[in-house]
Amino acid sequence: MHPKEYRYTKEHEWIKADGATGTVGITHYAQEKLGDIVFVELPAVGRKLEAMESFGSVESVKAVSDLYSPVAGEVTEVNSSLKDNPALVNQDPHGGAWLVKVKIANPKELDQLLTADAYQKFIESEAAEQ
Amino acid sequence: MATPTTTAPRKTALNAVHRALGAKMVNFAGWEMPVEYGGIIEEHRAVRTAAGLFDVSHMGEIEIRGPQALALVQQATCNNAAKLAVGQAQYSALLTERGTFVDDLLVHKLSDTHYFLCVNAANREKDFEHIRGQHRFDAEVKNTSDDYTQLAVQGPRAAEILAPLVSVDFSQLKPYRFTRGQACGGDCLIARTGYTGEDGFELYFDPEDSEKIWRTLLEAGREHGLVPCGLGARNTLRLEAAYMLYGHDIDDTTTVWEAGLGWICKLDKGEFTGRRALLEQKQKGFRRKLVGFEMRGRGIARDNYPVLLGGQEVGLVTSGSPAPFLQKNIGLAYVPVEHSAVGGRIAIGIRGQGVPAEVVPTPFYKRPR
Numbered sequence: 001m002h003p004k005e006y007r008y009t010k011e012h013e014w015i016k017a018d019g020a021t022g023t024v025g026i027t028h029y030a031q032e033k034l035g036d037i038v039f040v041e042l043p044a045v046g047r048k049l050e051a052m053e054s055f056g057s058v059e060s061v062k063a064v065s066d067l068y069s070p071v072a073g074e075v076t077e078v079n080s081s082l083k084d085n086p087a088l089v090n091q092d093p094h095g096g097a098w099l100v101k102v103k104i105a106n107p108k109e110l111d112q113l114l115t116a117d118a119y120q121k122f123i124e125s126e127a128a129e130q
Numbered sequence: 131m132a133t134p135t136t137t138a139p140r141k142t143a144l145n146a147v148h149r150a151l152g153a154k155m156v157n158f159a160g161w162e163m164p165v166e167y168g169g170i171i172e173e174h175r176a177v178r179t180a181a182g183l184f185d186v187s188h189m190g191e192i193e194i195r196g197p198q199a200l201a202l203v204q205q206a207t208c209n210n211a212a213k214l215a216v217g218q219a220q221y222s223a224l225l226t227e228r229g230t231f232v233d234d235l236l237v238h239k240l241s242d243t244h245y246f247l248c249v250n251a252a253n254r255e256k257d258f259e260h261i262r263g264q265h266r267f268d269a270e271v272k273n274t275s276d277d278y279t280q281l282a283v284q285g286p287r288a289a290e291i292l293a294p295l296v297s298v299d300f301s302q303l304k305p306y307r308f309t310r311g312q313a314c315g316g317d318c319l320i321a322r323t324g325y326t327g328e329d330g331f332e333l334y335f336d337p338e339d340s341e342k343i344w345r346t347l348l349e350a351g352r353e354h355g356l357v358p359c360g361l362g363a364r365n366t367l368r369l370e371a372a373y374m375l376y377g378h379d380i381d382d383t384t385t386v387w388e389a390g391l392g393w394i395c396k397l398d399k400g401e402f403t404g405r406r407a408l409l410e411q412k413q414k415g416f417r418r419k420l421v422g423f424e425m426r427g428r429g430i431a432r433d434n435y436p437v438l439l440g441g442q443e444v445g446l447v448t449s450g451s452p453a454p455f456l457q458k459n460i461g462l463a464y465v466p467v468e469h470s471a472v473g474g475r476i477a478i479g480i481r482g483q484g485v486p487a488e489v490v491p492t493p494f495y496k497r498p499r
Contacts (some may be wrong), residue, residue: 035166035170035362036171038171038430038452039429039452059430061171062170062451064430064432098337105387125366
């Protein structure tokens with residue numbers, strides 16, 4: 001369900017590192033919890049983000065969810081197709097509906113994020129609490 | 131407004147059925163209720179184009195019986211229940227002495243000595259106590275909320291889905307009229323009422339019959355495009371129709387005049403709770419008004435976002451959402467009266483930015499007739 005090669009946050013973002021470039025999105029679990037996504041707000045290219053800084057939001061019919069950058073870095077690209085097709089986040093959250101690409105400032109930060117297994121355990125414990 | 135509870139949420143008789151259908155469940159007003167099954171947008175559109183089935187058993191029922199039942203209803207509610215015929219329902223409200231809302235509700239006249247009130251889930255006990263507090267009439271007030279399952283069948287195809295399943299001919303049943311009969315084999319109060327802006331029915335019956343009636347409706351309706359709908363679609367549908375939601379658009383701080391509900395207050399019917407305050411407010415005037423607005427800039431207004439004018443906060447969004455059928459972002463907000471005219475430009479504060487919006491007529495959606 002949640003790809004092994006990605007790293008995850010407790011705020012339900014994923015990051016896929018490819019050299020110095022990190023691609024960031026929200027998880028399948030997050031999109032399912034949100035329901036029909038109707039709006040995505042993304043930052044400007046060039047914006048510098050701290051780790052866990054809010055950089056935008058996704059909104060479903062019912063709820064607003066802030067987006068947090070898993071690592072520090074500079075935004076190099078945003079997925080502009082989501083402006084006209086926010087529902088893609090529901091359909092392909094781990095692929096075509098990536099949100100931003102960042103130039104990773106400190107690759108060591110990736111090690112502090114959750115592995116797929118740890119994330120899976122985290123969402124199971126979250127679900128059990130509810 | 132969801133009432134914060136530390137106790138386990140209550141469950142309707144259909145809780146397991148909703149879970150088996152894969153519904154997402156949420157806590158609403160102390161009740162564990164389905165918020166969506168297949169998705170809010172799909173459910174919302176089904177109700178606008180075909181039909182939807184809602185479990186709304188969290189709603190409360192209060193019954194008033196006795197020789198002076200009408201006198202008590204007249205004292206406690208602001209609309210004129212004396213105008214009701216047997217088999218007729220009326221939108222009304224319970225008011226405080228200050229002319230603000232205890233609740234909004236539907237008053238059904240079952241007989242000259244028996245009135246049946248349908249009230250909001252979060253307000254069941256409060257309303258019951260409020261009505262009892264005005265008790266100086268020869269009438270009995272009972273909170274019968276637990277005696278009923280309430281289902282809503284809503285949408286342009288609701289009537290043709292329901293017709294073969296009920297024992298009575300309701301083809302002549304007008305909006306805000308009800309009848310009693312058998313539905314899917316169980317005794318039922320069948321009202322042509324709803325909270326979606328579509329034609330439709332609300333059924334009240336013994337919780338024992340819940341599964342049988344729910345399943346029969348769902349199966350019979352499927353070929354007509356009926357889908358089960360949760361509270362998510364119920365909210366977006368009622369907002370497109372600009373129906374009030376207690377705890378959001380109206381509460382015990384908002385007056386009837388501010389909310390634009392003067393039409394349900396019959397000041398000439400005689401004494402009722404809140405009347406004196408309403409008369410005073412009518413003379414003095416009021417400063418804010420509930421308006422409908424549409425976003426003109428990119429962004430979705432949400433409950434409690436500020437309304438801005440010239441950078442100053444002048445009001446508050448009480449209901450804000452995407453409108454799935456209209457495909458616009460809409461909302462209701464209290465704004466100063468001088469800025470309440472249709473066509474007026476306002477801004478909604480969204481994450482620190484003022485996003486343009488325009489005051490528009492309500493309801494946002496009117497069904498084709």
